[in-house]
Structure formats: C-alpha cells, structure tokens
Amino acid sequence: MGDSRTIDIVYRFDPDRPARRHGPRTAAEALQRLVRGNGAFAELADGRHGRTRIIPLDPSDVGHGVEPGEAPAQQPFAAVLGCSDARVPIEMVFQQRANDLFVVRVAGNGLGTGCVGSLRYAAGHFERSLRVAAVLGHSQCGAVTAAVDAFLKPRTYLPLAADFPLRQIVDAILVAVRAASLALESAHRGRVAKRRGYRAALVETTAVLNAALAAFALQQELETRTCRVVFGIYDLATRLVRVPGLAGSPKGSGTGLFPPPRDDAEFRSLAADVAASAPIAALLGR
C-alpha cells in the first residue's frame, strides 16, 4: 500500500479492454465530458472519490500500432483557447487524452489573428468530430494583471509602450478592464476603487469578461449547428472551471462552461452578475 495521500493520474492501455474511440455525438455530450473531467481532476486532491484517476488510452492516438510511416487521423471533440500560464495545462485540467483537444494557448487567451486562424482551421478540418470550442481564462492571470495595472497606474504602462508585441496582448485586455471597473462601481457603489481588495477583484472580474469577449467573437466565427462556443475560468485555488456569478452546477456553485453573451445587453448583465458575485465581494472585503 502506498501513502494514502498519493495521487495517481494514469493513462492506461489495457489490451484486453481496448478503449474504442467514440467521440461525443452532440455539443451537450462534449460539454459534459469536459466538465466531468474537470470535476474529477479537482476532486483528486481531497480524495472524496479516491485518489486514482485512470484514463483509458487508445495507443493509436499517439501513433502506436499504426502502419510504419503513417499517423493517426486527428479527431478532436473540443477546441480550447487557453492562456500560456504553466499552471493551466489544458489536457490535465479537463482530464482528456491525446487527440481529444485542439489547443491554442497564448498569454491572456486573447483572439489574435494566429489564434483565429488556428481555430478556423480546426472548425474547417474536424467538422465531423468537433462539438465544442471553449475559451478558458484563469484566476490570477499575469497578462490580465498587467492590463489592470496599466489601467490603475498608467505609469506602469510606459515600459510596455516600446514593446509592441507585448503591448498588443495588454491592450487587447483593456476593454475588459474598463467594463469590469464600471461593473464593480455600479455593483458596490461608493468608493469601491479605494477598497483594499479592489485590484484583486478587478483582476478576477476582468478575467471573466475577457474570456467572455473572446468567446463572443469566436461565436461569430465558429458556432454551427453541431459546434457550440462556451467560456469559463479555471480557478487555480480549487482547480475547478467556473464563472463566478453564474448558477452552473452543482448547487449554483457556478462551476462549468457557459455560453457567451449574445449582445451588448447580455454582456452588461454578465458583468453585473460577476461583479456582484460572492467570490468577487469576498476579494473586495479582504
């Protein structure tokens, strides 16, 4: 017996019970697969449902057993646009295998032209398997924090001004920072910007709106009858994907991936819900 606190995440090929690849048929099924995988990942550490997670692997997905010189066909069921942050390994966060996810990662998970091109490629080439496209922001994001600091203390923006590629990443997030700051002001009134936790609350509210905006733009590009666009935030502390302020499941905890706002009014309503949510209020109160 090993240490009972040991956590095992095992990719297993069992020749007696080979894992047949059957991708989700619908977007709802695909979404459920991602959310369940993330739930299992989050729970590994508390051990409520055991500390071993076995992910059945079809070795052909990593090229074993295919004809020499041949490669397996690419057939992801989800495309994910995530941040480059090393603490957010997308396949691990969702407990998925090789050939399941088409992943694009860029600091701040913004939709630059290379990202749009990659995701368009996925939508165009994997139409038969792709059911979901998700934008995944995360808590305590460095790129979002840089944008928030540029907004709060414009002097910190100066060193960035000459670095055009880096500035592009920060500039793209500023729209979400402004929206988040307006939402926090109207949800908490008074002198919210003077409160000690304001910067942290602004960072976390911005992360949600930034991911929602990218998902909104992606929706115009990619959403089809068979492929749905969603967004969520990976919380580094709980390892759960969620959106503070949205009901989600289970029990209104806000966990899960959600459809982006469809218009300006829905975006403002999302901003208000996030700004007024318990996790954001808790940050402000610190």
Ligand SMILES: [Zn+2]
């Ligand atoms: Zn990040």
